[in-house]
Amino acid sequence: MMAFKTETDAEQRATSRRADWFGILSRSHAGELDALAADAADGVAFEWLRRPHVGLVMVRGRAGGTGQVFNLGEMTVARASVRLADGTVGHGYVQSRDKRQAELAAIVDALLLQEHRHDEIMAKVIEPLRQKEQTRRIEKSRKAASTKVEFFTMVRGENPA
Amino acid sequence: MAYVAVKGGEQAILNTHKLISETRRGNPDLAELSLAQISEQFGLAVDRVMTEGSVYDRELAALALKQAQGDAIEAIFLLRAYRTTLPRVAVSEPIDTSKMAIRRRISATFKDIPGGQVLGPTYDYTHRLLDFALAAEGLERPQAELAAEPLDETVPRVIDLLNSEGLIEEEIDENDGEVFDLTREPTTFPARRDQRLQNLARGDEGFVLGLAYSTTRGYGGAHPFVGELRLGEVAVEIVPEELGFPITIADVTVTECQMINQFRGSADKPPQFTRGYGLTFGHNERKAMAMSLVDRAMRARELGEDVRYPAQDAEFVLSHTDNVEGNGFVTHFKLPHYVDFQAELQLVRQLRAEHEERRRKATGSEQAKEAAE
Numbered sequence: 001m002m003a004f005k006t007e008t009d010a011e012q013r014a015t016s017r018r019a020d021w022f023g024i025l026s027r028s029h030a031g032e033l034d035a036l037a038a039d040a041a042d043g044v045a046f047e048w049l050r051r052p053h054v055g056l057v058m059v060r061g062r063a064g065g066t067g068q069v070f071n072l073g074e075m076t077v078a079r080a081s082v083r084l085a086d087g088t089v090g091h092g093y094v095q096s097r098d099k100r101q102a103e104l105a106a107i108v109d110a111l112l113l114q115e116h117r118h119d120e121i122m123a124k125v126i127e128p129l130r131q132k133e134q135t136r137r138i139e140k141s142r143k144a145a146s147t148k149v150e151f152f153t154m155v156r157g158e159n160p161a
Numbered sequence: 162m163a164y165v166a167v168k169g170g171e172q173a174i175l176n177t178h179k180l181i182s183e184t185r186r187g188n189p190d191l192a193e194l195s196l197a198q199i200s201e202q203f204g205l206a207v208d209r210v211m212t213e214g215s216v217y218d219r220e221l222a223a224l225a226l227k228q229a230q231g232d233a234i235e236a237i238f239l240l241r242a243y244r245t246t247l248p249r250v251a252v253s254e255p256i257d258t259s260k261m262a263i264r265r266r267i268s269a270t271f272k273d274i275p276g277g278q279v280l281g282p283t284y285d286y287t288h289r290l291l292d293f294a295l296a297a298e299g300l301e302r303p304q305a306e307l308a309a310e311p312l313d314e315t316v317p318r319v320i321d322l323l324n325s326e327g328l329i330e331e332e333i334d335e336n337d338g339e340v341f342d343l344t345r346e347p348t349t350f351p352a353r354r355d356q357r358l359q360n361l362a363r364g365d366e367g368f369v370l371g372l373a374y375s376t377t378r379g380y381g382g383a384h385p386f387v388g389e390l391r392l393g394e395v396a397v398e399i400v401p402e403e404l405g406f407p408i409t410i411a412d413v414t415v416t417e418c419q420m421i422n423q424f425r426g427s428a429d430k431p432p433q434f435t436r437g438y439g440l441t442f443g444h445n446e447r448k449a450m451a452m453s454l455v456d457r458a459m460r461a462r463e464l465g466e467d468v469r470y471p472a473q474d475a476e477f478v479l480s481h482t483d484n485v486e487g488n489g490f491v492t493h494f495k496l497p498h499y500v501d502f503q504a505e506l507q508l509v510r511q512l513r514a515e516h517e518e519r520r521r522k523a524t525g526s527e528q529a530k531e532a533a534e
Binding site: 015018019022023026027053054055056057058059060061062063064065066067068069070071072073074075076077079081091093094095096097137138139140141142143144145146147148149 | 212215221244247250255265279306308332341355356358397408410411415417
């Protein structure tokens, strides 16, 4: 595919950092995001570019995991977009239907784009959320790992000596 | 055949709403079920409703089940109806199941697989005896063990082990960019695999299971092996137009089945294993396995096999998988068909009268004949 503009390395890094925090925010648990971000978001002046609303995303799969693309089914998402007083635009996408969570995610995204707030918000909101997600993922994986098996094929008609 | 609008009965209908509400609630001395309880403790019922209702949202599926008194097909209907009220905001990138956070992963074809066999949460190795300890409330339930180490972060596909020798067909993306969507366009035949897979994913678990069973009992010639069955969480990515780059918006639980089947080969193709694919929301192994068998059966034509059995006939299968449509049609017969039936009644009376007339004439002429003789 033709690239219409060439991104500089710095732009690419910024994009991938932003994609990273989007992933953390979208998969956060609503209560946890609220606990960590409500203070920071409180009192932030903004206008709505897109009021929080609920919609569907069609989830696609591939035949055999690598083949023909097909539509598996839809999932609910809530999303919102805000513009801060200095013009910074933030977007929020979260799984399921919590509009407040989408609003918070959009405000946090905008704050993270502000140079003077970035580090503070990363430390106060994103890193703790990442930590919680990581802890949950590892615990699930350790539980699954406890059920790992070694199957032995029994050879018929063979008596152990 | 058609049903007609009727007037009247408003009060009776209002009262039936009240009666069904009370019936649904059951004994009011007992605590009412919460959506969280349904979602957490009837998780597999929720998974089925999400898959066939075609909306991944545990809370909505739990609500649908509560409203339908646990009737899966009624709940699926409710969820399908709800989805039509929401706008579609995006279409995801295809999920990458090779990057799944594995909770269960087994292969029936290879014993020793990189990443290991992981039984995960399964009823496979239970005795299927009723557990009366579950009838008692307030007991401590066994807790999962924690292994010292988590599983590998990504676990390779078992099926790729066969690919290196060319023993199994590769799944290559041959889409022309267009992906069929049966929620937006009418079903057409011959149906491509994208259309068939979407249809099967939403299809009724029982119907798809029955068809899958038929393929292994001589009505489809399947000799299947489960190459791999995996359960876990995968990331869903979209590229929002206001951003222009991919972001992860969710982790969804899916079950995937890679079914391996035999193929004799042809003049220009050496013998090779062929594949069928099953994918569902949530934990839904029976459905994923059945789907993969029927997917393979419906590939008969493209693999140069004779289409002889119901499961191989895409038009038959795809037209009858949907339980919302099937339920709608079969159960609509209980709606008022009074006018229709009156017409039929008249017709039958007329036919009977004509029949009687013919019979009388016939016997009349018989008698006349006999008399003449």
